[in-house]
Amino acid sequence: MVLQTALLIGLVIFSVLAILLKDLLKSAISLAAASLLLGIIFFRMNAPYAGVFEISVVAGLITVLFILTIALTGGGHDVRESKLVNWVFPLVFVAFIVIDALVMKSLLGKVPALPSGTEAGVFGDVLWKGRTLDLVGQIAVILAGVFAVLALFRKRDKHD
Amino acid sequence: MIILFVVLPLIVAGLLPLVGKVSRRVLPDLLANATLLFLLVYAVVAGRALIAGGPVLQQTAWLGEAVNLRLALDGFSLLMLVAVSLVGLAASLFSIDYMEHYGAKANYYALYLVMVAGMNGLVLATDLFSVYVFLEVAAVASYALVAYGLGPDELEAAFKYLMLSVVASAFLLAAIAVVFGMTGSLEFAAVAAALKELNAGAVLAIASACFLLGFGLKAALVPFHAWLPDAHPSAPAPISAVLSGLLIKVSGVYAMARIFLNVFGLTPALSTALMVLGAVSMVVAAFLALGQRDMKRMLAYSSISQVGLVVLGIGIGTPLGIAGGLFHLFNHALAKGLLFLTSGSVQQATGTRDLDAMGGLAKRMPVTAAASLIGSLSIAGVPPLNGFWSKLIIIVALVQAGHPVFAVVAVLASVLTLWYYLLIQRKAFFGKLDEKWAAVKEAPFWMTVATVLLALLCVGIGILFSSTVTNWIQPAADVLADGVQAVTGSWGF
Numbered sequence: 001m002v003l004q005t006a007l008l009i010g011l012v013i014f015s016v017l018a019i020l021l022k023d024l025l026k027s028a029i030s031l032a033a034a035s036l037l038l039g040i041i042f043f044r045m046n047a048p049y050a051g052v053f054e055i056s057v058v059a060g061l062i063t064v065l066f067i068l069t070i071a072l073t074g075g076g077h078d079v080r081e082s083k084l085v086n087w088v089f090p091l092v093f094v095a096f097i098v099i100d101a102l103v104m105k106s107l108l109g110k111v112p113a114l115p116s117g118t119e120a121g122v123f124g125d126v127l128w129k130g131r132t133l134d135l136v137g138q139i140a141v142i143l144a145g146v147f148a149v150l151a152l153f154r155k156r157d158k159h160d
Numbered sequence: 161m162i163i164l165f166v167v168l169p170l171i172v173a174g175l176l177p178l179v180g181k182v183s184r185r186v187l188p189d190l191l192a193n194a195t196l197l198f199l200l201v202y203a204v205v206a207g208r209a210l211i212a213g214g215p216v217l218q219q220t221a222w223l224g225e226a227v228n229l230r231l232a233l234d235g236f237s238l239l240m241l242v243a244v245s246l247v248g249l250a251a252s253l254f255s256i257d258y259m260e261h262y263g264a265k266a267n268y269y270a271l272y273l274v275m276v277a278g279m280n281g282l283v284l285a286t287d288l289f290s291v292y293v294f295l296e297v298a299a300v301a302s303y304a305l306v307a308y309g310l311g312p313d314e315l316e317a318a319f320k321y322l323m324l325s326v327v328a329s330a331f332l333l334a335a336i337a338v339v340f341g342m343t344g345s346l347e348f349a350a351v352a353a354a355l356k357e358l359n360a361g362a363v364l365a366i367a368s369a370c371f372l373l374g375f376g377l378k379a380a381l382v383p384f385h386a387w388l389p390d391a392h393p394s395a396p397a398p399i400s401a402v403l404s405g406l407l408i409k410v411s412g413v414y415a416m417a418r419i420f421l422n423v424f425g426l427t428p429a430l431s432t433a434l435m436v437l438g439a440v441s442m443v444v445a446a447f448l449a450l451g452q453r454d455m456k457r458m459l460a461y462s463s464i465s466q467v468g469l470v471v472l473g474i475g476i477g478t479p480l481g482i483a484g485g486l487f488h489l490f491n492h493a494l495a496k497g498l499l500f501l502t503s504g505s506v507q508q509a510t511g512t513r514d515l516d517a518m519g520g521l522a523k524r525m526p527v528t529a530a531a532s533l534i535g536s537l538s539i540a541g542v543p544p545l546n547g548f549w550s551k552l553i554i555i556v557a558l559v560q561a562g563h564p565v566f567a568v569v570a571v572l573a574s575v576l577t578l579w580y581y582l583l584i585q586r587k588a589f590f591g592k593l594d595e596k597w598a599a600v601k602e603a604p605f606w607m608t609v610a611t612v613l614l615a616l617l618c619v620g621i622g623i624l625f626s627s628t629v630t631n632w633i634q635p636a637a638d639v640l641a642d643g644v645q646a647v648t649g650s651w652g653f
Contacts, residue, residue, distance in 0.1 A: 103366070106362075107362060107363065107366070131289070132229045133229050133230060133231070133281075133285065133290050133293075134289060134290055134293050136166060136167070136170070136229070136281070137278075137281060137290065137293035137294050137296075137297055138293070139170065140166075140170055140274055140277055140278060140281070140294075140297040141293070141296055141297050141300055143170065143173055143174060143270070143274050144271065144274045144275075144278075144297060144300040144301040144304070145300060147173070147177070147267055147270045147271045147274065147301070147304065148271065148300065148301070148303065148304030150177065150264075150267050151264060151267045151268065151271060151304050151308060152304060152307055152310065154263065154264045154267065
């Protein structure tokens with residue numbers, strides 16, 4: 001329980017740092033640390049596949065892409081933002097924590113739950129046999145992403 | 161083979177960039193339009209026969225083994241499929257000439273078809289998570305399409321749209337997680353059945369609130385509308401037509417109505433929340449529209465206002481109210497698609513969207529002006545056009561259900577709507593022709609074909625409204641009016 005709480009608090013702190021830090025590189029690393037902690041939480045909650053994907057893809061691959069992009073664009077500089085933005089996020093965050101604490105405290109005992117069993121099973125079975133339509137959707141999202149990159153980074157015709 | 165609605169546009173989208181290497185214009189034009197025409201014909205001709213004996217459920221086999229590709233087609237999803245194919249085809253025909261100067265047409269059509277596949281998938285999905293996945297498919301494609309012109313305005317609008325959509329997605333995911341935690345399932349039928357057994361008022365209220373925020377953002381209801389007046393005007397005209405005509409309705413109104421009415425069951429509190437949100441959107445956005453000088457921005461605010469009316473109609477929860485809401489959804493898809501397309505023709509001919517700079521264009525662009533007039537009068541609710549009948553049904557339903565105040569608000573909002581549409585007509589098309597527009601010509605062939613097609617439909621449905629309601633709207637309204645029984649009774653696999 002203590003470890004779990006520590007992991008959750010760490011997750012929130014690194015997530016907030018990822019938003020608040022002005023240095024893009026530090027921000028990207030905070031995000032990686034947050035998803036690493038999330039991956040460990042997934043493992044501890046008996047979701048090893050989610051944990052593996054979270055750590056390898058989100059904490060690993062995506063962080064590499066972010067850092068590459070920051071390096072290639074000569075980033076690492078501070079991002080200039082208006083003063084209002086500096087205040088909005090902390091205020092919303094504190095308000096969210098307060099509402100969350102109030103709501104969750106009163107809800108914790110009241111959440112009724114049916115045993116989940118129908119959709120559990122071996123990972124491969126669930127993915128291929130249980131969620132096949134989502135795989136079609138996944139292919140569509142990847143297609144959309146590829147076409148979006150092709151479209152947004154295209155060479156413009158001379159009459160554009 | 162209802163899976164064709166999802167898979168066919170995806171396959172063609174995958175082929176288009178390759179086809180684009182062989183032929184930069186003709187083949188992509190032909191392939192994309194033929195695909196959408198096929199889907200339209202399939203939906204219109206085969207659709208009603210398919211669902212004649214109740215909802216069609218499809219579970220596909222892959223290499224002889226059953227896989228869980230579950231899709232369901234009923235009256236409500238069929239109406240949405242027809243709307244998507246119809247407005248999608250019109251906007252795609254319009255793109256043949258309009259997108260000529262943007263370049264990379266094959267890529268444009270590929271993104272366009274992925275967006276259509278996303279909308280079709282969402283409409284046919286039978287579980288909450290698939291709804292989320294296909295919502296994202298349509299959304300990711302639409303971000304790129306909004307930014308397609310690559311100008312600073314387009315990129316800024318697309319970024320704003322992306323950011324607010326991500327907030328919407330977060331709320332939707334949170335709601336889905338809460339429902340899954342409670343019921344142990346994501347299937348509409350299983351969730352609906354489980355919720356009946358559980359006494360989960362407080363938790364369900366939180367899930368409903370998250371869904372309302374998420375879908376409210378997607379449907380751009382006031383006060384969640386900030387992204388729409390930037391995103392829709394900045395996109396190329398055919399994309400504006402699809403976003404305003406279809407996407408906000410499929411990913412906002414359809415998903416919200418399906419989940420609230422068929423899965424959760426409409427409670428009095430939820431009904432009141434929907435009606436209040438709808439009425440506020442209708443009135444606030446109508447006032448905001450009045451103050452606009454940018455033609456497409458005015459149309460965008462009008463979309464928020466009209467979606468408000470649709471949500472108000474569906475929120476009543478009575479069979480007549482739902483039928484009116486769905487009929488207005490369909491009519492608004494046609495008329496707003498038409499108006500955005502005509503605004504594209506005007507922008508291409510004059511190079512401006514500023515209403516104050518236009519004037520007298522009807523003399524140079526008579527067909528576009530006539531089509532725009534039909535669209536305007538239809539949305540404003542002038543008889544005998546289609547928009548009149550749907551507004552009339554909603555107002556009658558409001559009075560019947562004992563909500564005279566909402567009925568009066570709806571009538572007053574319609575008057576405001578007529579006011580700003582007459583402003584568009586007067587400033588853009590009527591009056592004295594400015595000398596600088598002396599060389600303006602009528603829109604090219606395919607752009608005119610697309611607008612005339614939608615204008616004829618607005619008139620035709622207005623005249624044949626009775627058979628349209630009986631054949632297309634009523635089966636859809638019946639599904640929603642049946643409430644939870646619609647999915648628990650016949651959607652078991």
